[in-house]
Amino acid sequence: MSRAVLVGPREKLSSVIEALYELKLIHILDHRGEDETFHVGKPLPPAAVLSEDLLKLRSIANILAVKAATKEAEEVRTDQLREKILSLELNITEEDEARKKAQTLIADLDRRIEELRPFAALGLPLEDYRGYETIAPLVGRIARELSEADLGDLPAEVFEGPGTVAVFTTKANVDRVLTILGRFGFAQLEVPPGKGSPKDLLEAAVADREKWQKRLDEIQGRLDKLREKYAAFVVAAEEALEIEVDKAEAPLRFAVSDHTFVVDGWVPHPRVRDLRARLESEGIFVESEGSHGGHEEADPPVLLRNPKPAKPFEFLIHLYSTPSYHELDPTIFLFIAAPFFFGFMIGDAGYGALFIVMGIVASLKLKRTSIWWKIFFVTGVGGLWALLLGLFVFGEAFGMPFHPAPGHLTELSWQTFGIQVPVEAVIHKAFGISDMIYLSILFAALHLGAGYLFGFANEIGHNKKHALAKLGWFSCLFGLFSLLTYSLRWNRIAQWVWDIPLAWFPRAIETNLSGFVGVAIPLASLILIFGALLALTESVIAPIEIAGLLANVMSYTRLAGLGIGKAAIAAAFNTIILEGLVNSGQVVYLILGIVFLILSQLLVFLLGWISAGIQALRLNYVEAFIKFFKGNGTPFRPFGDRTTQEV
């Protein structure tokens, strides 16, 4: 990034804003603070009118319940906007007021109907409940039936309707009657205002309500028609106005004196020339300077630059935290690790191919800026790994192995159905659990090791002590890894790693500790683990984190766990359905079996997508990123860019 300062005469203000908006190159730093010469600029004159129009338009959009344009957005001309908005507003506010009035009336009538209903059931005219000196009428809902005998010798008269009761008693006895009524689940009601038969009143209210409901439906119908007609205009006009308001209010971010204005901001270094060429032709002075390695008072904003296939992964980085200007962009790290982990957990040629197809279809159908486009792209890349690993390592498609595992010849496989796939599985998931777990540990070492090296690179130009600590942790990780490899040598992959890639590793074994920990420890591993003491340069208690690092490494065993678990679920479904239903020889069962098969495969596929996707990201976010990635940077938002960054 380069810091750029633009200075020009005030009368050029609006043309410069136009140019900057079009270029989308400068991340403006808001001018703060006043002094004698420079103060915060005032919005351009049309700002007030434009804001008002925008407000009106938003209220119109709200009344019409417009969310997004139904068809292609309409072309709008900003100079005709105001007229159109005003006439539309006139039309719509009238309808809206009528609608509100009808809604209020209907709500009132609903209340009235609710009040009258129990009284209509009782049948007494409303005036009968009022105007007594010594008698108190108690009216309400009641849960059980009541007769005058239940009130004992209390002077009272009872009128009953379905679920309602009216008891007339003397005022002196009200409390005692209420106590008895309480036992019958009595809930008292207010007597509604008015005179005459409540039944007639109720009928009148219901008729009234129907009339108003009809009127409301008519209004709603007219509003729906208006929406259909104007939705495209409203959406397009709102966008156009937002742009105009952005431009008109831009001077609020500039420093302005009596005759000049100053814009301060960041420009991507290689594009400074474009900015200069465009503005200097307009008579604007442009001064720019490269960033001083980030030793400015405020960090420059961050624009991630990645090769094309890794670009869609950037949103996953922003989701976690935007990298700061001083650290390596971890997108490539994530681009390699996350899809690979995803593929390892899926590990199935069939599902892998489906993920790829899904990714391709989505990238053709969806808009590139949409978040779903990115999500499908990311899963597609993961699917590629799943396909490769499924074909050449696990020898499996749709949860079924190509060939039965050696020694388990009755296992259901593609071979059972006469489909011969000319690749042999290197690892049979169901029977190679230890292989899977050791591989997970191996990936943990590689992934976390790379994380520490990134961390070292981040810290070296910054804080030598912290960089040293990263190396210490790297050595500790390698110690733990060599120790685990040594103690898991009974596994063929661990044996191979110990014998070939680690052939140079000193073989001296520390035996004194073996009684204590339960395993023999290679001396060199022990020494390397103590490399964590270098972390003392970071903090006195840092070396305690050795246990945490071990937990991080073990955390990767989820790769094995999910991989085997998903395959096991798919295999269980396949075996039950294929052997039980499809191969039963009856047509009904065959059809049923195929339906179940599709549903169960879909379930495994979706579950795999969600769980493997989340876990692959989590291993990066949690285990690896805390080793080197601090984040907290400001994303580069050039003036004129209107895509939202929120995920």
Added chain:
Amino acid sequence: MPDPMAAISAAITMAGTGFATAWAEKVVGGATVGAMAEKPELFGRGLILMVLPETIVVFGLVIALQLLGKVA
């Protein structure tokens, strides 16, 4: 075939640590989602805090594996 008592112990270890982790994550997770509603940029930090208690179940797994003597 591992010793039955060792197998039962391993199961108890997994159940206990799993429950402990779930309980701890529930507490942290609830607070994290609340904080994220206010400040979405806390996602990264919130996630790390939320999964910290997983260490418990991972250690449970290590102990369980040790109890079974051998990973198979």
